[in-house]
Amino acid sequence: MARIVMKFGGTSVADLDRIRNVAQRVKNEVDAGNEVAVVVSAMSGVTNQLVGYCEDASPMYDAREYDVVVSSGEQVTSGLLSIVLQSMGVAARSWQGWQIPIRTDSVHAKARIEDIGTEELDKRFKSGEVVVVPGFQGVGSDNRVTTLGRGGSDTSAVALAAATKADRCDIYTDVDGVYTTDPRIVAKARKLDKITYEEMLELASLGAKVLQTRSVEMAMKHDVRLQVLTSFEEKPGTLVCGEDEIVEQELVSGIAYSRDEAKITLIGVADRPGVSAGLFGPLADTSINVDMIVQNVSEDGQKTDVTFTVPRGDLQRAIQLLEEKQEEVGYERLVSDSDVVKISVVGVGMRTHAGVAATMFKALAEKGINIQVITTSEIKVSVLIAEEYLELAIRALHSAYGLDADEE
Amino acid sequence: MARIVMKFGGTSVADLDRIRNVAQRVKNEVDAGNEVAVVVSAMSGVTNQLVGYCEDASPMYDAREYDVVVSSGEQVTSGLLSIVLQSMGVAARSWQGWQIPIRTDSVHAKARIEDIGTEELDKRFKSGEVVVVPGFQGVGSDNRVTTLGRGGSDTSAVALAAATKADRCDIYTDVDGVYTTDPRIVAKARKLDKITYEEMLELASLGAKVLQTRSVEMAMKHDVRLQVLTSFEEKPGTLVCGEDEIVEQELVSGIAYSRDEAKITLIGVADRPGVSAGLFGPLADTSINVDMIVQNVSEDGQKTDVTFTVPRGDLQRAIQLLEEKQEEVGYERLVSDSDVVKISVVGVGMRTHAGVAATMFKALAEKGINIQVITTSEIKVSVLIAEEYLELAIRALHSAYGLDADEE
Numbered sequence: 001m002a003r004i005v006m007k008f009g010g011t012s013v014a015d016l017d018r019i020r021n022v023a024q025r026v027k028n029e030v031d032a033g034n035e036v037a038v039v040v041s042a043m044s045g046v047t048n049q050l051v052g053y054c055e056d057a058s059p060m061y062d063a064r065e066y067d068v069v070v071s072s073g074e075q076v077t078s079g080l081l082s083i084v085l086q087s088m089g090v091a092a093r094s095w096q097g098w099q100i101p102i103r104t105d106s107v108h109a110k111a112r113i114e115d116i117g118t119e120e121l122d123k124r125f126k127s128g129e130v131v132v133v134p135g136f137q138g139v140g141s142d143n144r145v146t147t148l149g150r151g152g153s154d155t156s157a158v159a160l161a162a163a164t165k166a167d168r169c170d171i172y173t174d175v176d177g178v179y180t181t182d183p184r185i186v187a188k189a190r191k192l193d194k195i196t197y198e199e200m201l202e203l204a205s206l207g208a209k210v211l212q213t214r215s216v217e218m219a220m221k222h223d224v225r226l227q228v229l230t231s232f233e234e235k236p237g238t239l240v241c242g243e244d245e246i247v248e249q250e251l252v253s254g255i256a257y258s259r260d261e262a263k264i265t266l267i268g269v270a271d272r273p274g275v276s277a278g279l280f281g282p283l284a285d286t287s288i289n290v291d292m293i294v295q296n297v298s299e300d301g302q303k304t305d306v307t308f309t310v311p312r313g314d315l316q317r318a319i320q321l322l323e324e325k326q327e328e329v330g331y332e333r334l335v336s337d338s339d340v341v342k343i344s345v346v347g348v349g350m351r352t353h354a355g356v357a358a359t360m361f362k363a364l365a366e367k368g369i370n371i372q373v374i375t376t377s378e379i380k381v382s383v384l385i386a387e388e389y390l391e392l393a394i395r396a397l398h399s400a401y402g403l404d405a406d407e408e
Numbered sequence: 409m410a411r412i413v414m415k416f417g418g419t420s421v422a423d424l425d426r427i428r429n430v431a432q433r434v435k436n437e438v439d440a441g442n443e444v445a446v447v448v449s450a451m452s453g454v455t456n457q458l459v460g461y462c463e464d465a466s467p468m469y470d471a472r473e474y475d476v477v478v479s480s481g482e483q484v485t486s487g488l489l490s491i492v493l494q495s496m497g498v499a500a501r502s503w504q505g506w507q508i509p510i511r512t513d514s515v516h517a518k519a520r521i522e523d524i525g526t527e528e529l530d531k532r533f534k535s536g537e538v539v540v541v542p543g544f545q546g547v548g549s550d551n552r553v554t555t556l557g558r559g560g561s562d563t564s565a566v567a568l569a570a571a572t573k574a575d576r577c578d579i580y581t582d583v584d585g586v587y588t589t590d591p592r593i594v595a596k597a598r599k600l601d602k603i604t605y606e607e608m609l610e611l612a613s614l615g616a617k618v619l620q621t622r623s624v625e626m627a628m629k630h631d632v633r634l635q636v637l638t639s640f641e642e643k644p645g646t647l648v649c650g651e652d653e654i655v656e657q658e659l660v661s662g663i664a665y666s667r668d669e670a671k672i673t674l675i676g677v678a679d680r681p682g683v684s685a686g687l688f689g690p691l692a693d694t695s696i697n698v699d700m701i702v703q704n705v706s707e708d709g710q711k712t713d714v715t716f717t718v719p720r721g722d723l724q725r726a727i728q729l730l731e732e733k734q735e736e737v738g739y740e741r742l743v744s745d746s747d748v749v750k751i752s753v754v755g756v757g758m759r760t761h762a763g764v765a766a767t768m769f770k771a772l773a774e775k776g777i778n779i780q781v782i783t784t785s786e787i788k789v790s791v792l793i794a795e796e797y798l799e800l801a802i803r804a805l806h807s808a809y810g811l812d813a814d815e816e
Contacts, residue, residue, distance in 0.1 A: 019465070053424065053488055054487075057491040058491050058492060061491045062491055065488075065490040065491045065494075066487070067487075068483060068486060068487035068504070069484050072480035072483050075477075075483075076461070076476075076477050079473040079475075080461055080465045080477060082470065083465040083473045084465045084466060086470050087465070087469075094473055096476070096553075098506065099552070143507060
């Protein structure tokens with residue numbers, strides 16, 4: 001007997017037929033003798049409709065009232081799934097965030113879970129009743145409904161799994177697992193059986209949007225074994241877990257990419273203390289997220305070039321800001337380029353094996369692809385290249401690291 | 409300064425434009441220096457959609473989960489109205505049934521309000537904040553959301569007005585008040601300025617569906633002055649109040665009718681004690697609501713005829729049941745007729761003035777309309793007539809009691 005939290009996203013509960021399909025999945029786990037809690041999203045499209053109502057009501061809508069409106073979507077699904085489960089002979093009951101309670105801070109519309117009461121849940125588990133919980137919502141210290149921000153249902157599920165010490169948290173989505181790279185680009189991409197939290201975090205934050213980043217961080221912190229799988233087919237997905245559970249660790253687990261990149265180079269920056277602060281401080285103040293940063297050592301110790309990337313949508317704002325501060329920052333010329341992409345190879349194996357970066361550079365060089373910027377972390381090497389080489393580069397790297405699926 | 413509860417039905421909050429219109433109404437009362445609580449229904453169509461989901465989920469849906477699903481409609485409106493009010497510079501905040509709390513019994517899907525906490529509400533009134541409350545919902549003794557049954561938002565509003573000792577409870581609907589009779593039948597029907605609770609109850613239960621019966625009963629019990637008015641025009645409606653507030657009481661206030669009638673006559677019923685119980689007990693047991701009952705005194709003390717009415721939709725079930733029990737009940741023959749209607753004249757003036765019934769019988773006789781059954785109460789005379797005479801009878805009575813509006 002295991003205790004399992006199952007989470008179903010909006011497309012998995014899009015209508016009553018799909019909710020019945022979800023209920024069958026839940027019933028299977030119950031019939032197998034497991035204790036089950038289910039976390040559900042709003043039926044697909046509903047959250048967007050509700051957010052649209054709020055925006056129509058006022059572009060400057062109050063976050064407390066937004067939470068009242070938008071949390072209703074998950075509430076509806078939780079009631080409907082409970083009804084369907086009961087009709088299939090499965091004891092089930094819905095519990096709203098304020099009933100459990102799922103206590104959050106009072107930062108409405110993007111609250112963080114602080115604590116989950118487990119008394120009611122334990123009682124239900126013991127009586128063999130399925131606990132159905134609307135994702136994305138909680139109750140703030142002001143005793144008002146809060147929501148966790150878009151995609152927050154993954155976080156709800158992991159938090160519930162952590163609080164109830166569940167053996168596993170299954171996240172059902174519309175993809176059947178985590179792949180070595182985007183299968184739309186590389187036909188030979190392989191589904192991973194297992195991946196570490198750290199790798200998943202790098203892949204998620206790099207644009208492989210399978211799981212919400214915050215939910216993976218929480219799973220790592222609380223040692224919650226996460227499984228990503230699809231509700232549309234009966235097959236195992238990808239387990240996100242600690243390194244100790246992965247016996248044979250690949251050197252590189254996956255290759256991620258991001259098109260949302262733009263490059264800015266400041267030429268002839270005065271090379272003196274405080275320049276970086278004067279440059280990046282104003283960008284941070286206006287919430288422009290600077291990612292890759294490279295500063296060349298100047299030969300004469302007087303002038304240097306600084307290159308960095310920002311999200312494409314922020315490029316114009318960043319340029320305007322930097323032009324306004326040209327004198328203050330002290331640079332000669334600004335050059336920008338938005339036809340760039342970031343490609344990253346990710347793998348915890350890098351910690352103990354040298355040569356990962358060298359393999360990357362060699363593979364790209366062989367295809368004649370110029371690397372504009374390089375950054376590295378403990379388990380990741382990222383490069384910035386011209387956008388036109390995106391697919392070519394990913395395919396070359398996927399082969400170079402031996403990730404291609406065997407021909408069948 | 410007055411304290412006012414304003415209640416807006418589904419058509420008044422059907423979309424964001426109408427919610428803005430409602431917000432303006434609320435703002436007008438606030439600007440006039442009043443303390444305001446607003447009770448809102450779900451946007452029109454939403455409750456039907458949510459009920460449809462529950463029925464699709466399972467025809468035998470659990471009432472607790474139905475309440476979770478269906479209560480979300482009012483929740484959404486309460487948040488949206490609060491946002492719009494704030495955008496107009498009116499301090500406003502929504503409060504769900506479980507937050508106030510509006511305590512009910514735990515008869516899910518048709519709960520009754522037991523008690524309303526006023527601490528939070530009083531605090532808000534004092535600070536000049538508009539309190540926005542979703543109608544139709546409360547929280548049961550099981551700490552789960554309950555709903556009050558269809559039309560329950562009127563009851564929510566009256567209960568809130570009673571609990572907060574409001575000076576008035578304004579019910580905004582899609583009609584502009586209570587009329588002397590159905591204006592679709594009588595062009596000269598007049599809108600009443602005032603009507604007593606008792607009269608309103610008779611008119612409501614007789615098919616003039618302006619206010620939910622339960623809400624009027626509650627208003628009468630707690631002396632809540634109710635105003636029925638439209639949200640689409642700026643004009644006074646009809647005040648439902650105690651008799652003492654109505655200086656010049658009309659003899660007859662209105663004429664109601666009901667098409668949902670069918671007549672059953674049992675001929676040759678054995679005239680002995682217990683026959684009525686044997687006859688009406690089984691009907692009551694199967695939830696068939698028997699209304700008008702007439703039993704003629706038998707001349708010989710042996711046999712009598714019994715005539716009564718049931719809702720049209722229950723006629724076949726009633727006949728089947730009575731035929732099964734023919735021997736037990738002991739009657740010779742059953743005759744039924746579903747082409748009948750009930751017409752009632754209502755007025756508290758009847759208590760002190762004779763001749764109301766006589767006027768009715770005379771007016772109908774003059775038009776050659778045969779009266780099949782007569783029943784009377786303290787403030788009402790009802791007759792059953794053939795359906796084909798419905799409009800003719802109502803117009804004749806409307807004139808006979810001097811209710812016709814003056815020509816303008």
